[in-house]
Amino acid sequence: MATIRKSARSTHPAAERPHPDATRRSQRSRQAIYDAALALVGEVGYPKTTIEGIAARAGVGKQTIYRWWSSKAEVLLEAFLDLGEQAVQAQGQEEPYAIPDTGDIAADLKAVLRATVDQLYDPKFEAPSRALAAEGLVNEQLGREFVAKLLEPSLQLHVDRLRAAQAAGQVRPEIDPRIALELFVSPLAQRWLQHTAPVSYAYTDTLVDYALYGLAPR
Numbered sequence: 630m631a632t633i634r635k636s637a638r639s640t641h642p643a644a645e646r647p648h649p650d651a652t653r654r655s656q657r658s659r660q661a662i663y664d665a666a667l668a669l670v671g672e673v674g675y676p677k678t679t680i681e682g683i684a685a686r687a688g689v690g691k692q693t694i695y696r697w698w699s700s701k702a703e704v705l706l707e708a709f710l711d712l713g714e715q716a717v718q719a720q721g722q723e724e725p726y727a728i729p730d731t732g733d734i735a736a737d738l739k740a741v742l743r744a745t746v747d748q749l750y751d752p753k754f755e756a757p758s759r760a761l762a763a764e765g766l767v768n769e770q771l772g773r774e775f776v777a778k779l780l781e782p783s784l785q786l787h788v789d790r791l792r793a794a795q796a797a798g799q800v801r802p803e804i805d806p807r808i809a810l811e812l813f814v815s816p817l818a819q820r821w822l823q824h825t826a827p828v829s830y831a832y833t834d835t836l837v838d839y840a841l842y843g844l845a846p847r
Contacts, residue, residue: 658693659697661687661688662683662684662693662697663708664708666704670760671752671753674760675763680700680701683704702768705760706761709757710779726786729741732797734841735838738787738790738837739833742813742833743833746817761775784810791810813833813839
């Protein structure tokens with residue numbers, strides 16, 4: 630039996646060679662495209678980034694990109710999502726992220742907004758974040774995907790933390806958490822996107838204080 634099997638293999642030498650792993654090759658191409666898209670947006674800006682440029686930078690054919698995506702905006706959105714997943718993996722987070730609950734709602738919100746400031750000014754995140762936010766204003770489909778895949782999960786974390794604060798008696802029970810979170814998240818986004826003023830830890834701490842304690846004399 631062993632001799633027969635050996636003879637069969639020698640008759641068909643191609644059978645001895647392992648077949649290329651198409652899935653692995655495809656994933657390598659995707660990652661190269663992600664990296665190229667993010668790099669180009671950071672270097673030349675979104676308007677000057679093209680499918681042709683991404684393909685050349687990634688070392689793939691333009692047709693490869695169009696087989697998976699229909700526009701550079703779609704490429705960038707997926708690349709940005711992948712970047713976020715890599716950041717989570719790098720931090721060794723196995724459980725879904727949640728805003729910490731130390732029992733102090735003000736401290737917890739200030740901590741997460743400070744982390745948001747750091748990310749907004751991280752060169753890896755800033756250029757693609759601005760590009761996607763701006764393009765989403767004129768591209769309705771992309772805008773909806775940007776909100777659903779990137780913004781909504783983050784906003785839900787704030788909702789969950791505010792509901793926990795309501796249960797603990799730290800926030801009035803009749804407050805709508807979704808509206809409440811906009812008191813500190815929306816001003817931060819506007820200031821960062823429109824460059825109306827510097828964004829700092831002191832600024833986000835003040836946003837939380839204003840949102841939680843109001844403007845009226847106490």
